[in-house]
Amino acid sequence: MNDKKAGRRRIAASCVAALAIDAPRLPAEIAERALASGDYPYDKKIKREVYVKELRRLQIELLKLLDWVKDEGERIVIVVEGRDAAGKGGTIARLTQHLNPRFARIAALGRPTPEQEGQWYFQRYVPHLPTRGEITVFDRSWYNRAVVEPVFGFATPAQAQAFLSEAPRFEAMLTRDGVRLVKFFLTIGREMQMQRLHARHHDPLKRWKLSELDYKAIDKWDEFSAAIEAMLRHTDDAAAPWTVVRANDKRRTRLETIRHVLDAIPYAGKDAAVIGATDRKIVLSAAAFLGVGGEEE
Numbered sequence: 001m002n003d004k005k006a007g008r009r010r011i012a013a014s015c016v017a018a019l020a021i022d023a024p025r026l027p028a029e030i031a032e033r034a035l036a037s038g039d040y041p042y043d044k045k046i047k048r049e050v051y052v053k054e055l056r057r058l059q060i061e062l063l064k065l066l067d068w069v070k071d072e073g074e075r076i077v078i079v080v081e082g083r084d085a086a087g088k089g090g091t092i093a094r095l096t097q098h099l100n101p102r103f104a105r106i107a108a109l110g111r112p113t114p115e116q117e118g119q120w121y122f123q124r125y126v127p128h129l130p131t132r133g134e135i136t137v138f139d140r141s142w143y144n145r146a147v148v149e150p151v152f153g154f155a156t157p158a159q160a161q162a163f164l165s166e167a168p169r170f171e172a173m174l175t176r177d178g179v180r181l182v183k184f185f186l187t188i189g190r191e192m193q194m195q196r197l198h199a200r201h202h203d204p205l206k207r208w209k210l211s212e213l214d215y216k217a218i219d220k221w222d223e224f225s226a227a228i229e230a231m232l233r234h235t236d237d238a239a240a241p242w243t244v245v246r247a248n249d250k251r252r253t254r255l256e257t258i259r260h261v262l263d264a265i266p267y268a269g270k271d272a273a274v275i276g277a278t279d280r281k282i283v284l285s286a287a288a289f290l291g292v293g294g295e296e297e
Helices: 003-018 028-033 048-072 088-096 157-176 190-201 212-235 250-264 286-291
Strands: 075-082 104-107 134-139 180-187 242-246 283-285
Touching (some): 028 190, 048 134, 048 250, 075 088, 088 104, 088 134, 088 250, 157 212, 180 212, 180 250, 190 212, 212 242, 212 286, 242 250, 242 286
Parallel strands (some): 075 134, 075 180, 104 134
Antiparallel strands (some): 242 283
C-alpha cells in the first residue's frame, strides 16, 4: 500500500472512532471530508435547478423506452447493487417514478425463508424476472451471496466462491434467451457512508432503512471492499458487464444511472441530444474502477 492510501486509511479510521451514531451532530471532521471521500472528483454537488430540469428530460425518455419495451415484447432486467447508504433506493425511485408499475416493477426481496434456503440459490429470484413487455429493477439481487452474506457469515467461503463461478453462467442464460441485463454498482466514500447513516439514524422518516447489519457495516469497510473487488473481477463480462457509479452526490448518481440505461438500450425514437454524454469522472467500467483503486473505495 502506498503512502497516499495508507494516509487515507488512517484518516478514515480516525473518523470511525469519532462517529457516535446517537450524537445529535455529526463530527466536523466527517462532515468536512464526506463529499470528497473515496476520491470523489467533485467538490460541490450539482445545483438543484440543473438537476430537476435534466431529470425531467431523462424521465420523458424513459417513458419512450417503456413504450418500446411493450410494443416490441422486450424484457429488461436492471440490477442495482451498492454499498450501504449509497443511494440505491433513491436512484431506483427516480428511475421508475413515472413508469407504469404494471410494466416496470421493483423486486426488493427480504431474507430467504427456511424453504428458500433449501432451494437452488437463484431459484427465488427467477419468479421476479420479467415477461415480454416488462422491466424488472432489482433493489439488491442475487449478488447478496457475493458481498453481504459472506461478510456477515451468512454464506461460507465455499458458497461465495461457488456463486462467483455460477453467476456469470446464470446471467449468460438470461441474455442468450433475449433478456437485456444492465448491472449497476453504486460506490461511496467511507466518510460519506458515515454521514448518510448518521442522518438516517436521526430522521424518523428514514430510520426504517437501517438494520442492525447497517450499523455493523461501519466497522467492516475493508471486508466489504475485498468482497466487492472479488465480485467485480469474477462477474464482469461482455454478456453482463458492471457499470460502477461513484455516488457521493445523489443527484449526479440518479442522472447518470438513468442516462446509462437509456444509452444501453436501443429503443425506438431515442434522442441522443436529450440523453447527453456520460460523465466518465463518476461512471466507470469495472476494469477501470478496479484499476484506479477499487481497494480504497
